[in-house]
Amino acid sequence: MDGLNWTDVRDLARRVAHGEPFAFTESTRSILRRTAPQVGIALSDAERALQSEPTAEELLAEVSRRISNGSRRLSRTLAEVERCRDTGDVDGARQLLNDVLVVEVVPHYQDILRANLAALDDGGAARS
CATH class of the missing domain: 1.10.720 (Transcription Termination Factor Rho, Rna-binding Domain; Chain A, Domain 1)
Incomplete structure (x- = not known):
């Protein structure tokens, strides 16, 4: 933004x-x-x-x-996404991102979540 x-x-x-x-x-x-x-x-x-x-x-x-809440939620989620990716659980990582995207109201944080979803779909690394 x-x-x-x-x-x-x-x-x-x-x-x-x-x-x-x-x-x-x-x-x-x-x-x-x-x-x-x-x-x-x-x-x-x-x-x-x-x-x-x-x-x-x-x-x-x-x-x-x-x-504050969005930042904490985003940080926790991206850490969990990385753990899922490290174990090869791309579907779990995608589900985590989608679950948080449903409740996140801050557009900047939504953009970060969407970028991470796109990176999963492209086989790239999660970004913050």
Whole structure:
């Protein structure tokens, strides 16, 4: 995904999680407006959430949750896929990728899963 940069939203979420007050600024709104669609949240839903501080803070938590959970899920899955491939279980590897693709909502992570499925079909190595 072009322009994918979650450092700012991760930093903001980390600061809020450690007790720093949520800063409902134009910069914060801009970060959330940019990152929400990148994690599978419709821009219209993000815009509604950005109408008030409490819902904007909830949006930040959801964006952060999707990034973190998706990243962990993807890492675990790719490690399992490699184990399956190492033992020659290509069908098992394919099933793992398909199972995670069903629940993954972050487009970037979906793209990685699809690339790994394509690599399996082409006989190539899994990629992250």
